[in-house]
Amino acid sequence: MRPEIAWAEAMKFENRHDPYRFFDELRKTPVARVADDIYVVTGYWELLALAHDPRVSSDISRSPLQAKRAAAQEPPPEAEHLTAYGRQPSMIMSDPPYHDRARRQAMRQFGPPHSPDLIPSMEPGIERLCNELLGKAAGKTRIDIVDEYGYRVPVTVICKILGVPLEDEKAFHAWIFDFMAGLDLGPEAATEEGKVRAAKGRESTAALTEYLRGLIDGYVRKPGEGLLSRLVNDDGPDGPMAPPEAAANALLLLIAGHDSTVNTISHCVLTLLRNPGSVELLRRRPGLIPRAIEEVLRLQSAVQFFPSRSATADIEVGGTVIPEGSAIFLMYGAANRDPGRFPDPGRFDPERRANEHFGWGSGIHTCFGGPLARLEVNVALEVFLQRVENPRLVVDPPPYRRNQIFRGPQHLFIDYDRIREHS
Amino acid sequence: MRAELIADVVAEFKAYGRIVIVGASLAGLRAAETLRDEGFTGPLTIIGDEKQEPYDRPPLSKQVLKGLARADHTLLPRMRKVDADWRLGVAATGLDRRVKQVRLADGEQVPFDRLLIATGTRSRPWFNPQEAALEGVFTLRTADDAGRLRAALAAGPGRVLIVGAGFIGSEMASVCRELGLAVTVAERAEGPLVGALGGVIGDIAAEMQRDHGVDLRTGVSVEALEGDAQGHVRRARLSDGTTLDVDVVVASLGSIRNTEWLEGAGLASGRWGVACDAGCRVFDINGVVTDSIFVAGDIARAPHVLYDYQFLVQEHWDNADVGGRVAAHNMVSLEPQRRPHLPLPAFWSGQFGVNIKGVGVGPFADEIVITQGSVTDRRFAAAYGRNGRIVAAVTFNHGKWLEYYGALIERSAPFPPPPPGYDHPDGMQPMPARFPTPGAPTGWPDVVLTGHDPTERGAEYEYRTKKR
Ligand SMILES: Cc1cc2nc3c(=O)[nH]c(=O)nc-3n(C[C@H](O)[C@H](O)[C@H](O)COP(=O)(O)OP(=O)(O)OC[C@H]3O[C@@H](n4cnc5c(N)ncnc54)[C@H](O)[C@@H]3O)c2cc1C
Numbered sequence A: 001m002r003p004e005i006a007w008a009e010a011m012k013f014e015n016r017h018d019p020y021r022f023f024d025e026l027r028k029t030p031v032a033r034v035a036d037d038i039y040v041v042t043g044y045w046e047l048l049a050l051a052h053d054p055r056v057s058s059d060i061s062r063s064p065l066q067a068k069r070a071a072a073q074e075p076p077p078e079a080e081h082l083t084a085y086g087r088q089p090s091m092i093m094s095d096p097p098y099h100d101r102a103r104r105q106a107m108r109q110f111g112p113p114h115s116p117d118l119i120p121s122m123e124p125g126i127e128r129l130c131n132e133l134l135g136k137a138a139g140k141t142r143i144d145i146v147d148e149y150g151y152r153v154p155v156t157v158i159c160k161i162l163g164v165p166l167e168d169e170k171a172f173h174a175w176i177f178d179f180m181a182g183l184d185l186g187p188e189a190a191t192e193e194g195k196v197r198a199a200k201g202r203e204s205t206a207a208l209t210e211y212l213r214g215l216i217d218g219y220v221r222k223p224g225e226g227l228l229s230r231l232v233n234d235d236g237p238d239g240p241m242a243p244p245e246a247a248a249n250a251l252l253l254l255i256a257g258h259d260s261t262v263n264t265i266s267h268c269v270l271t272l273l274r275n276p277g278s279v280e281l282l283r284r285r286p287g288l289i290p291r292a293i294e295e296v297l298r299l300q301s302a303v304q305f306f307p308s309r310s311a312t313a314d315i316e317v318g319g320t321v322i323p324e325g326s327a328i329f330l331m332y333g334a335a336n337r338d339p340g341r342f343p344d345p346g347r348f349d350p351e352r353r354a355n356e357h358f359g360w361g362s363g364i365h366t367c368f369g370g371p372l373a374r375l376e377v378n379v380a381l382e383v384f385l386q387r388v389e390n391p392r393l394v395v396d397p398p399p400y401r402r403n404q405i406f407r408g409p410q411h412l413f414i415d416y417d418r419i420r421e422h423s
Numbered sequence B: 001m002r003a004e005l006i007a008d009v010v011a012e013f014k015a016y017g018r019i020v021i022v023g024a025s026l027a028g029l030r031a032a033e034t035l036r037d038e039g040f041t042g043p044l045t046i047i048g049d050e051k052q053e054p055y056d057r058p059p060l061s062k063q064v065l066k067g068l069a070r071a072d073h074t075l076l077p078r079m080r081k082v083d084a085d086w087r088l089g090v091a092a093t094g095l096d097r098r099v100k101q102v103r104l105a106d107g108e109q110v111p112f113d114r115l116l117i118a119t120g121t122r123s124r125p126w127f128n129p130q131e132a133a134l135e136g137v138f139t140l141r142t143a144d145d146a147g148r149l150r151a152a153l154a155a156g157p158g159r160v161l162i163v164g165a166g167f168i169g170s171e172m173a174s175v176c177r178e179l180g181l182a183v184t185v186a187e188r189a190e191g192p193l194v195g196a197l198g199g200v201i202g203d204i205a206a207e208m209q210r211d212h213g214v215d216l217r218t219g220v221s222v223e224a225l226e227g228d229a230q231g232h233v234r235r236a237r238l239s240d241g242t243t244l245d246v247d248v249v250v251a252s253l254g255s256i257r258n259t260e261w262l263e264g265a266g267l268a269s270g271r272w273g274v275a276c277d278a279g280c281r282v283f284d285i286n287g288v289v290t291d292s293i294f295v296a297g298d299i300a301r302a303p304h305v306l307y308d309y310q311f312l313v314q315e316h317w318d319n320a321d322v323g324g325r326v327a328a329h330n331m332v333s334l335e336p337q338r339r340p341h342l343p344l345p346a347f348w349s350g351q352f353g354v355n356i357k358g359v360g361v362g363p364f365a366d367e368i369v370i371t372q373g374s375v376t377d378r379r380f381a382a383a384y385g386r387n388g389r390i391v392a393a394v395t396f397n398h399g400k401w402l403e404y405y406g407a408l409i410e411r412s413a414p415f416p417p418p419p420p421g422y423d424h425p426d427g428m429q430p431m432p433a434r435f436p437t438p439g440a441p442t443g444w445p446d447v448v449l450t451g452h453d454p455t456e457r458g459a460e461y462e463y464r465t466k467k468r
């Protein structure tokens, strides 16, 4: 299969539940050209090298996708995501020194050494919420792990951490849904429906950006609770963050701060139920849960890739020269199944050793929220395992969402005998 | 021999062989754990002259001196339970290879089939024994040392003098400033860290010290210490004719390898440590490799393929951690299963609010180039080169980039490396790295075993970075 065909197949909506067959095809050329100026990286070692190479830029304004977008009247589909986070670059789409400074400013309000207690302080609330949600499922025998369980937890937590009012959740949930559906890097983006979705995505993204700007401006005028307020008011060594920048990063933190966690919770449940014996194994040895979660992230990376990178010079890697100016997609989900790095890569092995996967990325853009996400997924899974008796998949594969980057089930229905009392 | 016979030999050794480890610290502990992990169930004896269970040294000059951790609270985390005969608090005093016995200070003889030497190093003491005996004069290597020094610093002394500005001396100076103590650092070389990182980085380290209020004196040595009537140190005389009033003096003059107990054993041991092959097997005095004696950690010196096969000693934590594991694996494996211990040297240090991390062997280089970031902001990466290839790198608050440079070093990639796509430092010209001239004592003996073609890449390196 030619790389451009394998790539198009992997990006097609109908293959969302399993793009890995096509990634295996692609990996025959670990660094493959799939369009004029797009190179996709599916080999583990090649990805590792590029994720750490300072000639690879994450700055969206240097990407050929951005240039295309600027030149075209009607933006080409693969450039859609560029509008997503607005004009001001957030840290994920920028390079040092800007990136490092923004990340330091945000981290100051989020984790150690300056804010070591924030994440641990969330744990009791997360556990309470998980139990409440299962309590609601007690009278029934079927639950949607996405809408009725996995989604509620991270969205509640990230709102609290950021200082985004939970009352606004309905509104921004709908906007984010449109944004995700409109951000399509596959062949369907060029269809009429695709264009409609893209237009809707643009509108909703604009509305979401506007909303967050308003929130930030409010915090500039009157400081309040939460990370966003502290970001624009706190006077740390790097100073307060300018409001437009803070709005761009708020958008990133709000979306990245819950969406991938939802998908990871769903994929954990899905993977355990697909592999007979693993629910029992983790019930017997709950100490294995953290490793099982890492193994799910390897197999079903919630962030499959992030398409803002490009080459600032000709870069030789894996027998290919990526020409200066090309877009580079580091395919985390594909490299995580490279048999040259992980023996028997398709197998779910919660006891796998040396499991240094790319589920959290690699290099300076390595996930900012990992410790929070780990805590959320861990508690959600633990409570699920303790209380849901005899869980079974209703449909396999479950229906997937359209988005290729932030990949996960739209719904995940589970049947069960009963919900055990909360001990 | 037929395959099943060989398998029998290994199985029999794992069941009944006798293994002795001398040195109960990082390398020794990791070796013991690995032996049990690999299914060795025979008698295992671990001999250590310190009374404490194996503990970690890096926190001693950092958290412990700051008062954030107690000196007796840095025990090494255990990877697994180790069933062994622990002989703590008794030193090995001799090795008889003919009868395969280790002699202990209490007169006992401990027999072995395989021996691991992991006796590490100790601090070089202050050169004048009378002055060294003054109250208030310290060195820092052990937990006891750290406990005593911490107590002296917590008592709020007038001025602390640190002699020697290597990593540990500089870390101590940093802690003193954090504690609000007046501190003078005296260094014979042109600046701090010069032995490990060269003069260009030394200048930056010097600026960091001065910015933080350290009274840094370079190019001077301390010639004498004077005590008061109670035998407490009160004054230091420097080679530039000045004197200092001091209440605490820490001699941070580097280390001495604990090889004395091996005298007469006929091994290739001496001032620079115990020589071994890349699989941790010790050479005898003729350079013939032994099959039953292994060495790991600070005391080991092995030829390194990346550095012209020169013998390399590495007084770094990672080297002891991984070296102990590899040595243990090789002790219970036959030839085809043996692994090389070819670490890309890696180290870290925390001082004056800066996290310093490095890979490779700086002193092997003659040139340096700042490659990324900003020296003024103390956030940068620099690469070291020799003969047009990259041999080492150092980062200041830029550790996430280290892996990139490690990969370049492993490939013997061209020096200077290609310019990054962003965050360019001001001047990107290679310049002399300014290491002390050969002949001045440095950590690198000039033993070259054989030639080396840098385009050969058959070797497998271990390279350790924490991914997250
Ligand atoms: C204050 C301090 C800070 C450090 N900070 C860092 C850092 O930030 N980063 C880094 O990479 N490295 C650091 N190091 C270095 C690191 O601690 C060493 O590389 C490591 O301890 C080496 O381990 P080892 O087991 O080889 O030797 P050692 O830890 O020296 O252990 C050898 C053991 O053998 C014992 N012994 C010696 N002779 C005999 C004998 N004849 N019989 C019985 N026992 C004997 C010794 O008492 C000792 O317990 C630091 C070291 C010190 C002292």
Ligand code: HEM
Pocket: A058, A091, A092, A093, A103, A252, A253, A256, A257, A258, A260, A261, A264, A297, A301, A302, A303, A305, A306, A332, A358, A359, A360, A361, A362, A364, A365, A366, A367, A368, A369, A370, A372, A373, A374
């Ligand atoms: C299981 C859940 C999560 C997964 C799998 C995940 C995965 C990732 C990955 C792969 C990247 C790297 C993107 C790139 O290639 O540049 C990343 C970056 C990021 N993530 Fe996460 N993430 C998760 C949860 C979170 C949470 C909870 C937060 C916020 C609290 C968060 C915030 C961020 C931010 C801000 C970045 C950009 C970091 C930078 O550019 O320096 N993520 N994440």
